[in-house]
Amino acid sequence: MVAAATDVLSLQSAKEYLNITVDKHDDELGEFLAAAVAEVELFRDEVLVDRDVEQTAVSSNGTLLLSRLPVREVTSVTSLDQPGRSWSPSGLRISDSGVLFALTGPPLHGLLQVNYRAGMATVPPNYPAAVKLVLAQAWRTQRPGQPGARGGQMGNSGGNNSGPTPMRRIVEDVLGATLPGIA
Template identity: 30%
Template structure:
């Protein structure tokens, strides 16, 4: 499977060039364009002729996290090929360390680390769907308020509000020294009891400083479930493991991805309905 690249790593781009009959062949010209998430482009060098007939490669050093589009264009013969690549954030959130994930899956070697890390990150997103942010990260969001006693931030728990800036030219924001936040509810309010007004951009840190064992335990069960499911076809095993990992009811938004046993462990930290 193709997994995201680390930010700053070199991505090896590959593409076939085929003639109208579908036969691999070298082209008179070969170019590749990488479109970054911000819309800018890069054009890595392409060796022509390639080392292997019709199979072209180019190396691209990643510099921006997110989804990239890769577009190959050949002439003589006319051919094109489009692909995508993903790049991790500098510090992608994960509830379990790679060592913990590998140990729980009983993997003795590191040969599957790329896949383990991918499914470990998927596991984190699945847990946070139910609990809100676990791994601390920076969140930026805008709110329009008029004489409000408090503004409720969308992602809880909130560890700290680091900036409240005015979006509109000429308007004023608020000093965080004059504000307080209820971390559990995400309510931001003025210490002097006054109201908040304006189109405001809030920058804050959401997540937890300590992760309880029921959350890491639930994450381990989900990781094991996803790992068994996606590898079942390779080993002839029953997808999803035994009855301890069975899922008897679909979960809105996640289908059958989360075993019931994991949900039971996460229950003490489940978000109330309608809370992110």
């Protein structure tokens, strides 16, 4: 089952948090909600919302680093440069850090297509709070005519872009971790 952004924070909860009492903005707010979840995922480099992932990568040492974590299940691995070669998911293992390797059969090698499911089994309670704050920042700054509106894209701090964006700082503050590359 593929989850939706509303599995992290419901549209109704978002409306209550933003003090929106009418339904005329629901479609737009739903788009902002999905974007806020995507922002938190991007900044944390974690998949919150359960989804199918297709990744193409090269393995030369028998292992392959999967890019979207946490990995819930590998569903298939096929070679793109050796037609007919594939690996059974039951003979594969994946580390917590996303390193995939074969326990049985030939080692992973060459240009590979990996299909897998990624996402958290349970979203920690502070993640919806981070989504709320990112959503509020985006809603306030992206809607013309609102106090403090300035346009741009989510995560865009404007100016010279020399430091972390307001969205990144919000996520760091709520989730309590400094992310790689941030001093």
